[in-house]
Amino acid sequence: MxxxxxxxxxxxxxxxxxxxxxxxxxxxxxxxRVIDLDAHSRAVLDVPGDGVEEAIARFGEELRNAAGTIDRAAMARLVFADDAARADLERIVLSRVDEAVAREEAEAAAAGESxxxxxxxxxxxxxxxxxxxxxxxxxxxxxxxxxxxxxxxxxxxxxxxxxxxxxxxxxxxxxxxxxxxxxxxxxxxxxxxxxxxxxxxxxxxx
Structure with missing residues (x-):
């Protein structure tokens, strides 16, 4: 990146x-300008949007909680026991974190920040x-x-x-x-x- x-x-x-x-x-x-990578990572699964929907499509509707986002405890149990699932989850999350960071950096550059x-x-x-x-x-x-x-x-x-x-x-x-x-x-x-x-x-x- x-x-x-x-x-x-x-x-x-x-x-x-x-x-x-x-x-x-x-x-x-x-x-x-401090970009919080952990906050961006959490938002992928904790805020309704494309990240949640891609995770549901990959892992199943049973991973959706009452708020419409991801049941983190259930997801943790799933990926802990499955290396392929963990790799897929990381791809879903990290690609969106990279996009969010790139947007913030573009804003910084446009504002003349070094x-x-x-x-x-x-x-x-x-x-x-x-x-x-x-x-x-x-x-x-x-x-x-x-x-x-x-x-x-x-x-x-x-x-x-x-x-x-x-x-x-x-x-x-x-x-x-x-x-x-x-x-x-x-x-x-x-x-x-x-x-x-x-x-x-x-x-x-x-």
Whole structure:
């Protein structure tokens, strides 16, 4: 997926509970266009439209929930046990995510913007760092991350640790990212670090 001419991408990533979404929100407040890839991905199955209908055509009407969208729990059970089904679902979702991202990038280019940020939680897991001018990883202490998700999302420790186990380690993030934002203090400290990183990214842009 090549960016629009003269438009440079920054990848923003981080593990569950790291504070990546907080950094994304802070950058939006600073005037950056932040494209939320996870939100676009969820919308394919959670919002009535072509994506839902293609998924129903492929997997069956029994996957439609009362709201007319996809029963995510039933879909998860299906694709977990069937590699071909999982590949088809990824194709349905990712093709539409690419289209949505391309529309946002075209809007950015038309507005004369030179930088866009992709908020992408699985950027490194999918080996996509080569798509970006720079990759920024948000890091936080493991126990802080677990406590944050348990408090804010009502999840148990086992759930958080299972998600962590499926994501790259912080060591990998340190080795593969171009810049790091440490979420190891107060929200005010995180905001200052996020703004400093954004200033450096803007200064380095052509």
């Amino acid at each position: 090549a960016p629009a001419p003269a438009l440079h991408r920054i990848g923003l990533t981080g593990g569950i509970g790291s504070g990546k979404s907080t950094v994304a929100a802070l950058w939006r407040e600073e005037g950056m 930088l866009v940020v992709h908020d992408s939680p699985l950027l490194l897991e999918k080996g996509k760092e080569g798509d970006y001018r720079a990759v920024v990883a948000v890091l936080a202490r493991r126990e802080d991350r677990i406590a944050r998700v348990m408090r804010d999302r009502g999840k148990d420790r086992e759930y958080v640790e299972s998600i962590m186990a499926a994501q790259v380690t912080d060591r990998e993030r340190i080795l593969r990212a171009d810049r790091l934002v440490l979420n190891t203090g107060t929200r005010e400290q995180l905001a200052a670090r996020a703004r400093h990183t954004l200033e450096r990214l803007r200064a380095d842009a052509p």
